[in-house]
Amino acid sequence: MALSVRLLPEAGGTLLWDGESYDPRIPYPPGSVVNIMIRPTGGYQFAGWTGDVPVGCQDDVPLQLTVGEAPQEVIAHFVPVRKDVPELVFDADFENGNGILRYNLRNSRGLVIEPLQVNAADNIWWHFKIHGITPGEFLQLQIVHSPATEPDFAGDSPPVYSYDGVTWHRFIGAKSPFIQKFTAPSVEIARNIPYPYSRTLALAAEMAGPYVQVLNLATSEKGRPVKAFRFTDPGTPDVGKRIVWVMARQHAFESHSSWYAEYLCHWLLGDDPFADDLRRQAITYIVPIMDVDNVYAGGSGKEQLGADGRRADFNRSWVEDSPWAAIRAAQRLLERLCQRHDVAAFFDLHSPWYPNTPSWHIPRVMEEQGQRFADIWSKALEDTGTSIRWKHRLMISGQGDQDTNREPSYMVTSTQYATRRLLDRPTEHIYMVIETAHWHDGYGNFITLDSLRAYATALGRALVRFWQNG
Ligand SMILES: [Zn+2]
Incomplete structure (x- = not known):
């Protein structure tokens, strides 16, 4: 097979595949574009890609690559979750904020978040802050019980994040779970660039x-x-x-x-x-x-x-x-x-x-x-x-x-x-x-x-x- 994906250590995570992402059982002919999606397992955090990875994409999850003629290998790195760092703190209690923290997955630096249904309307907006980030770490964010994240609902689009509330960046991933690297202790995340009242x-x-x-x-x-x-x-x-x-x-x-x-x-x-x-x-x-x-x-x-x-x-x-x-x-x-x-x-x-x-x-x-x-x-x-x-x-x-x-x-x-x-x-x-x-x-x-x-x-x-x- 021209493309192989290795997890290091193997116990650190799993490859996720569905109709749209890399499936190791399929031989990909040269020229195919594949999305490689991983998920860390308990006790580990994702830590980036090495190997035949396009320049600038070492932190991308999912990782998108085009299969070449020569054999390619990419390595997904995982590190044990540190116990000596601050815990993640979730906050949606501000104007235009929306989100309920369902679980703090302390063992994998992940949060499970559910948008609140205001006036029983479709809960398709979320907007929250996370504090306590160790700059440079990858967090795992799952958004649940929102029609915008249901597989059949075609709600995929990359959320936005900002460290200062002024400059907004896009997530790499377009669907939950999101695995995204953050480089500051606090981040503001929203479905799209917010414009509060x-x-x-x-x-x-x-x-x-x-x-x-x-x-x-x-x-x-x-x-x-x-x-x-x-x-x-x-x-x-x-x-x-x-x-x-x-x-x-x-x-x-x-x-x-x-x-x-x-x-x-x-x-x-x-x-x-x-x-x-x-x-x-x-x-x-x-x-x-x-x-x-x-x-x-x-x-x-x-x-x-x-x-x-x-x-x-x-x-x-x-x-x-x-x-x-x-x-x-x-x-x-x-x-x-x-x-x-x-x-x-x-x-x-x-x-x-x-x-x-x-x-x-x-x-x-x-x-x-x-x-x-x-x-x-x-x-x-x-x-x-x-x-x-x-x-x-x-x-x-x-x-x-x-x-x-x-x-x-x-x-x-x-x-x-x-x-x-x-x-x-x-x-x-x-x-x-x-x-x-x-x-x-x-x-x-x-x-x-x-x-x-x-x-x-x-x-x-x-x-x-x-x-x-x-
Ligand atoms: Zn409208």
Whole structure:
């Protein structure tokens, strides 16, 4: 056999294999790509790979390699767990934190963690800290009882970690159990780059100058202000200005969408000539977090159980007399704006299911201009001069759509509401849901904060160009 895997010592661990990872019974022809997954056994810790391992991959679990022509051998090293080091300490008791420690596997430096189900919603968000790490050690983290980690649920995507809460890195592994090396005594880990509620308060304190007004859109059910920002150039009269509406985080676990909104706020206050144009032509409203209570509590917000015993999804509650104050307030504001202005753009920022790539949901009535806007946006992204990309998938949805028909009548999404209540003529209008992926851009590149900044810039510039081209 061309490839062999040795465990050193043999008692230190086991090889794990399933349909996707290395199986020693299978002969792999040259050119095959294999993922080698190991698991330490009690009393041992993983300590890295040696042998025919690609440069820079000595700490990767799973280890991905391409089988060559010559025989290859990789060695998985294990070391006995030390008894003279601090114990691991688990903490999820902070804003946006979520996780219950089920077991501290002291004998193998592992933790078994279960995400808490907030309001009986799908428990697909987790966010916690681990202290007491011996820098350089590999921890074993098992996330259990979450649909995002069930084998059949296609919830795989690598979580993120940070030592300072500012710079975020990706795990190597995309599914539990995760075996990851950490190089500092404390680490913060989340399903994706977190954007806690307090960040909108900080943003509100930071946004200043003649072009922005900070508003409280509503007070949430738990008494938290829902912050909104209004951007325009007061030097140009408001009469005749278009309205641009951007909101994020109707689903609390979709943290990337709030970053997108925040970067759009910064762009709108910046010195890009396109931002200047947009400030003169439009009044832009941005709400970075709609479901503030679930974001605060670390809930996912997906399909939560309402007081009336019905499953109520925030984004499908754009009905009259919605159960959420933020939605009622948004509707009142939009309908007031609609009387004097044209609500010309309506963007509802989301993130799709974990492994999914970026997509846009465009109401059927806007199919033509949705396609046109996508082309303009892609060009605007290219023009940012970054190498940041996004593989488009346009999904045309709306009235007459099969999925819409299957939904109970009490469910109305934001874009269904907007096309029914705010849209007088589709031309020059663009209403859509932007699903910014958690993981990668469709070409295999990780989505980072830089990507989200570039997407926001492209969105702002594309709007100006969209109206220029008419
Ligand atoms: Zn969503």
